[in-house]
Amino acid sequence: MKIHILILTFVLFPVLLFSQKYTISGYITDAGNNEKLIGANVFHPNSKSGTITNPYGFYSITLPKGKIELVFSFVGYLPVTEQIDLSANQIININLKPNIELAEIDVIANKIDVGVESSQMSTVVIPIKTIKSIPALLGEVDIIKAIQLLPGVQSGTEGSSGLYVRGGGPDQNLILLDGIPIYNVNHLFGFFSVFNADAINNVQLIKGGFPARYGGRLSSVLDIRLKDGNNEKIHGTGSVGFISAKLALEGPIIKDKMSFFVSARRTYIDVLAAPFIALYNQNEYGEKMKMGYYFYDMTAKLNYKFNDKHRLYLSAFMGNDKAYTNYKYESGNSYSNDEFFLKWGNIVGALRWNYMINNKLFSNTTLSYTKYNFLTEINSEYKDNSDVNKYSFDYISGIEDYSAKIDFDYIPNPSHYIRFGANNTYHTFNPGVNALKITSSNEEDINNTFGNQKVYTNEVYTYIEDDISFGNFKVNTGLHASGFYVKGKFYNNFEPRLSMRYLIKPNWSVKGAFSMMSQYVHLLANSNIGLPTDLWLPVTDSIKPQKSIQYALGSIYSLNKGVEISVEGFYKQMDNLIAYKEGASFLMVNDEWQNKIETGKGWSYGAEFLIRKTTGKTTGWIGYTLSWSDRQFENISSGQVYPYKYDRRHDISVVVAHKISDKIDMGFSWVYGTGYAVTLATERYSSMFWGDIEHYPRRNDFRMPNYHRLDFNINFHKKKKWGKRTWSVGAYNAYNRQNPFFLFYSYEYDNFGNDSEKVLKQASLFPIIPFVSYSFKF
Numbered sequence: 001m002k003i004h005i006l007i008l009t010f011v012l013f014p015v016l017l018f019s020q021k022y023t024i025s026g027y028i029t030d031a032g033n034n035e036k037l038i039g040a041n042v043f044h045p046n047s048k049s050g051t052i053t054n055p056y057g058f059y060s061i062t063l064p065k066g067k068i069e070l071v072f073s074f075v076g077y078l079p080v081t082e083q084i085d086l087s088a089n090q091i092i093n094i095n096l097k098p099n100i101e102l103a104e105i106d107v108i109a110n111k112i113d114v115g116v117e118s119s120q121m122s123t124v125v126i127p128i129k130t131i132k133s134i135p136a137l138l139g140e141v142d143i144i145k146a147i148q149l150l151p152g153v154q155s156g157t158e159g160s161s162g163l164y165v166r167g168g169g170p171d172q173n174l175i176l177l178d179g180i181p182i183y184n185v186n187h188l189f190g191f192f193s194v195f196n197a198d199a200i201n202n203v204q205l206i207k208g209g210f211p212a213r214y215g216g217r218l219s220s221v222l223d224i225r226l227k228d229g230n231n232e233k234i235h236g237t238g239s240v241g242f243i244s245a246k247l248a249l250e251g252p253i254i255k256d257k258m259s260f261f262v263s264a265r266r267t268y269i270d271v272l273a274a275p276f277i278a279l280y281n282q283n284e285y286g287e288k289m290k291m292g293y294y295f296y297d298m299t300a301k302l303n304y305k306f307n308d309k310h311r312l313y314l315s316a317f318m319g320n321d322k323a324y325t326n327y328k329y330e331s332g333n334s335y336s337n338d339e340f341f342l343k344w345g346n347i348v349g350a351l352r353w354n355y356m357i358n359n360k361l362f363s364n365t366t367l368s369y370t371k372y373n374f375l376t377e378i379n380s381e382y383k384d385n386s387d388v389n390k391y392s393f394d395y396i397s398g399i400e401d402y403s404a405k406i407d408f409d410y411i412p413n414p415s416h417y418i419r420f421g422a423n424n425t426y427h428t429f430n431p432g433v434n435a436l437k438i439t440s441s442n443e444e445d446i447n448n449t450f451g452n453q454k455v456y457t458n459e460v461y462t463y464i465e466d467d468i469s470f471g472n473f474k475v476n477t478g479l480h481a482s483g484f485y486v487k488g489k490f491y492n493n494f495e496p497r498l499s500m501r502y503l504i505k506p507n508w509s510v511k512g513a514f515s516m517m518s519q520y521v522h523l524l525a526n527s528n529i530g531l532p533t534d535l536w537l538p539v540t541d542s543i544k545p546q547k548s549i550q551y552a553l554g555s556i557y558s559l560n561k562g563v564e565i566s567v568e569g570f571y572k573q574m575d576n577l578i579a580y581k582e583g584a585s586f587l588m589v590n591d592e593w594q595n596k597i598e599t600g601k602g603w604s605y606g607a608e609f610l611i612r613k614t615t616g617k618t619t620g621w622i623g624y625t626l627s628w629s630d631r632q633f634e635n636i637s638s639g640q641v642y643p644y645k646y647d648r649r650h651d652i653s654v655v656v657a658h659k660i661s662d663k664i665d666m667g668f669s670w671v672y673g674t675g676y677a678v679t680l681a682t683e684r685y686s687s688m689f690w691g692d693i694e695h696y697p698r699r700n701d702f703r704m705p706n707y708h709r710l711d712f713n714i715n716f717h718k719k720k721k722w723g724k725r726t727w728s729v730g731a732y733n734a735y736n737r738q739n740p741f742f743l744f745y746s747y748e749y750d751n752f753g754n755d756s757e758k759v760l761k762q763a764s765l766f767p768i769i770p771f772v773s774y775s776f777k778f
Contacts, residue, residue, distance in 0.1 A: 021413070023089045023359035025060040026308070028053050028072060031095035033230040033250075034259075038202045039114060039125060040074040040096070049414035049469070052114060055179070055202075055225060056311075056354055058362050060411040072096065075562070075614050076127065089359045091308050115566070116558050119467055119476040119501045121511040122208035122568060124150055124610075128200055130619060133657035133667040135711035137191065137732045139241045139771035143203055144185060144193035147222065149653040149669060151608035151623035152207050152570075154646045157676075158707075158741050158765045160190040164646045165207055166572055167604020167629030168219025171523030171536075172546070175222045178301075178315050180350050183372040183399055183536055187295040187321055188267075194319045194346065198237050198248040199263040199299040201227045208552040208570055209499040209513030212465035212478025213407065213419050218517045218548040218574060226315055228303045229261035239775035243267050258304045266296040290326040295319070313352040320345030335383040344374040362409040372536070373398035387441045394435040395451075399521075399536040400428040417467035419478075422460070427521070429455040429538050457486040457538045459520055465497065472503040484520040484545065486538050491545055493518040507558040512551075519546040522578050524597060542594055548574045562615030571605040579633060600633030602644065620656040620667075627651070637699035642677075645700055649674040668712040675704035678743055680760070704743060705762065710734045713771075723778030732769040741765040 028040040036057025043050035044063060053059045061070070068086050073079035077096040084090070131146045144163065148155040156162030156170070163173050175182050177195075185193050206214065206221040214221045227250065234251035248263035270292030277289060297319030304312045323342040329335070350368040357363055376395040382388070405423035412418070431452035438446040465478025476499040483492040499513040522543065524535040539545050554568030578597045606627025613619050629644040636642075650673065657667040677700035685693045713730030733739075740762040748759050 020065040021062050022065060022086050023060055023062045024070070024084065024086065024092055025058070025089075025356070025359040026091050026093040027057040028059060028074070028094045028096065029057060030077075031097045033235065034095075034232060035201050035228055035230075037074050037077070037096060038204075038225060040072065040077075041114065043071045043073070044414070045069060045071060047414070051411065051414060051417065054362065054409050055223075056362075056364065058354075058356065058409070060360050060362070060409075062360065062411070062413045076129070091359070093308070115556050115564055116507055116509045117474070117501070117503070119474040119499045119511070120206075120209055120211065121499060121501075121513050121554055121556075122152075122552055122570070123204065123206045125202070125204045126150075127614075128197060128203070130657060131197055131200075131203065133619075133665065133715075134655060134669055135667055135713040135730050135732065137766070138243055138769060139713070139728060139730065139773040140192055140244065141197040142193050143195045143197060143200065143224065147203075147205055149623065149655055149671065150205065150621075151610050151625045151651070151653070152568075152606075152627070153205075153220075154648055154651065154673075156190070156646060158739055161186050161193040162190060163220065163222070165220035166550075166570055166606075167602065167627065167644060167647070168572075168574070169523065169577075171521070172217050172219035172519065173222060174214060174217035174220070175224070177224050177317060177348060178226050178313075178350055179223075179352075179366060180348050180368045180370055180403070181216075181401070182317075182346055182348060182370070184344065184346055184374075187297070187319070188293075192295075194297050194317075195224060196246060196248070196263050196265050196297060196299060198239075198246060199226055199261065201225045208515065208550050208568075208572075209476075209511075210497060210515045210517065211419075211476060211499075212463040212480045212495075212497045213421065215461055215463070215480045215482055215495060215517065216459070216519060216521075218519050218546055219572075226299060226301050227261045228313070229259035229301060231256055231259035231303075231305075235778065237775065237777045239773055241773035242771055243269055253302075256305075258302070260300070260302050262298075262300045264296070264298045267294045270294045288328040288330075291324065293321075293323040295321040309356040311354040313350075313354070315348075315350050315352075317346065317348040333383075333385045335381075337379075337381045339377070339379040341375070341377040343377075345372070347371045360411050363406060365406045366404070368401075368403045368405075370401040370403070371398065372400075388439075389441070390437075390439045392435075392437045395432065396430060396435075397432045397535050398430045400430075402426045415469045418465070420462075420464040422462040425459045427455075427457045427459060427538065429457065429536060431455065431535055431537055455486065455538055457484060457520075459484050474501045474503070475499070482518060482520075484539060486540065489541060491520065491539060493545065493547070508555070510553075510555045512553045514552075515550050517548045517550070522546065524578060524580065540594060543578065543597070543599065544576045546574065546576045546578075548572055562613055562619075564610075564612045564614070566610045566612075567607065569605075569607045572603070574602040574604075577602050577631065577633075579631075579636065582636060598633040598635055600631060600636070602629065602631045604629040604644075617659045618656065620654075622655075623651075623653045625651040640698055642699040642701070645677055647677050647700070663717050664714065665717075666712070666714045668710065670708070670710045672708040673706065675706050675740070678702050678704055680743070704740045707739050709737055709739060723776060726775045726777075728771075728773045728775065730771055732771065733766055734768060736768040738762075738764040738767070 028037045038055050040053045042059045042061055051059055051061050065086055068084050070082045071079055072094045074096055078099045080094055131143055132141050134146050136142050136145060144161040147153055152166050154164035162170050175185055187194055202225040204223045229250040231252045236249045238247040244265055244267040246265035250261040252259050273292055299317050301315040321344050325340045327338045348370050350366055353365045355363045374397050378393045380391040403425040407421035410418040434451040435449045461482035463480045468475045478497045480495040495516040497515045501509050501511045503509045520539050522537045524537055550572040552568055552570045556566040558564050577600050581596055581598050609624045612621040629647040630641050631644050632641045652672040654670045659665045679696055679699050680702045681694035681696050683695040711732050712734055713728055716727045718725055741764055743760055743762050745758055746761050748757055
C-alpha cells in the first residue's frame, strides 16, 4: 500500500508542481508624469495570452510558476520587457516612456492588438495628443468636436457640440467625467464643449455592444478621464487665443504620495466688447447700455496614495455660462432700467477609493454629486414722476443627483475578466418653475410662483459581466438590471448584453454584438430655439422609459505601422421616444409638461468604415458612414414615418496630423455630409380671413444643401529655458464654403421695388475664420 502511495506521489508531483500558479499585479504609468495608462497591454508571449489595464491603470495576470517573460506596451510608448522568476504572488509597477514615432512593426509580435483581440466592438479611443492636433473653431481645442469626426457620429447644426450617435438624440449619450454623468456639455450656446483638453487623460467612445457595466442611456457612452496630477515635479500648461485663455498646473504635494491637478479657462468676449459699448454710451440722450457674454470652467483633482493597495481621489468640476444685457434711460423725472440674464452651468464632485483587495480583486467605491441649472431672469423698473413700477420674471429648471456606487474587477486567470457592481442615484428634477413679481405705486402687488413642481426619484442598478477567452473565441457576456422609483411607481428592466469575437488571424477578427438598453430620464428639447432651454425630465405614469435593441456585426484588420481597418453594420430600434407636440414649447407655462409631448418610436441602421493610423510621423483616419434614421409619432406628421432631423445619408471625414520636424507640425480635417432634413410647405392657399395658409405634407421631407468644410492648422514649437512655447495659426472653413445654417422664405423684388415671387433662401453662419493662438508648457 505504501509503495502504491509513493508511486502515485512520484507520478503526480510534476503535474501538481506544473499546475501551481501565481499572480502578478500592479499599475502601469507614464514615466514622464506618472499618469495612469488606461488600456495598456500586458502580454505573455509563451502562452499568447494577456490582459489590459483598467480605468485606474491596474492590471492582474495569473500564470504558471517558473521563469516567465512579460511585455508591457501602449500605443505611442516604448515597450518594456520583464524577466520574472514567478514563485510567489508579486506586485510589479511599470513606467513606460513616450515615443510618438514608435515603429509598430517592431512591436506587433509582442503585444495584444486591442482593437483586433478585444471582444468589445463599436469602440474608439482617441489620444489627447491627436485631439489637440485637430484644427478647431477659433483655435479652441474641443473633445466633442473631435468625436464628431468619427463614423456613426453626427454633429447637429453648424459649429455645435451636439452628439447624435447612430440615429440617437443628444439625451441618449451617457457622458461621464471621471465616471460621473454630466447633463449639459455646451458652452457658448453649443458652439464649444465644457471639457478643457489640458485636463483630460483619456477619451473613449462606445457606440454599440455596450458592456453590462454601462447603462441608463440608449445610444452611446463617452467616458472621459481626468488627469491625476504629476507626483514628481511641478508642471504647467497654458494658452491665449482669440476668445479665451486657460491655465493648468499639476505637481506633488507630498512627493510620490500626494499630487494635485487644477485647470481654469475663461472667455473674454465681454472684455473685448467693453470699449465699443462705452463708445455707444457717450450719447446725448441719457441712454446707457451694458451687454456681454462669457463662460468659464474649472477642474481640480487631488489623489493620495496610502500604499500599493489603497488610493484616494477627490475631483471637482464647475462650469458656467452667462449672457446679459442692461439698458438704462434717464431724462428729467423719467427713468427706466431693463435687465436680462441667461445663466446655465454644471457642478460635479466625486470622492473615490481604490482598494486592491488582493492580487486578483480590485474595487472602486465612489460618492458623487452632480447639478445642472438653467436660469432666465428679466427685471424692469420704470419711473415717471412719482409713479414707480417694477417687474421681474424668473424661469428656473435643472437636475440634481446624489450617487453612491461600488465596482469590482476580478481577474482569476487570463481567460476570465469578471466585473460586477451596484449603483444608487437620488435624482431631484426641476422641470421648470416660474416666479413673477410686480410692484406698482397705483396697483396691488403681485408675487406668484407657478409651473411644474420638483420631482424626487431614485434610480438603482446592478450588473455582472465576464470577458471569457477560449481558443480563437472571446465572449463578453453580462446582465445589467435597473430600477427607477418615481411617485409611488417602480419601473424595472433586465438588459442582457453579448459581444463576441472570433480571431481569424492574429491581426484579423470578426465581431458581433447584441445589447438591450433602457433610459429613465428624458431630454425635452425645442429645436426652434437656439438656447439651453432643454428640460431633463423623469419617466412618469404616462411617460414610460425609453428602450432600445441594437445589433452590430463587423470586422477589424490590423496592418503594420499602426494602420487599422474596420467595417461595421448596425441596426437599432428605439421605443418610447418623446417630442413636443405640434406648436408646443417650454414657454407654455400653463400646461403640465406631460401634456405638451408625444411619445413614439424610431429606427436607425447603416454601415461604418474606418481606416486609422495611430503611430509614426503621420497619424489620423478616414471615416465613412452610410445610414438611415427615422421617427414615427401618432400625432406628428399625421402618424407617418418621417426622417429624423439629423438623418444624414452619407458622412465622410478625413483627419490628418503630420509632424514635419521637432519644431513644426500641422493638421487638417475635411468633412462632407448629406444635408439635414427640413420641413417645408409645398402648397399655399388664400383665405379671406386668415391670410395665406401653407400646407406641410410630411415632416422633414426636404433636404438642406450638402455640407462640407476644410479646417487646417500649423504649429510652431520652440524650446525655451523654462519649457516650450507654441504658436498656432490656422483657419476654420478654409475655402469659405457657405454652408446652410437654416432655410427661410423671402421675396425677390423687380426693378420697381415690387415683390415678384417667393423664393427659398439659406442663412449661413460661419465664413472662413482664421485664428492665432499662443500656448506654453513648463
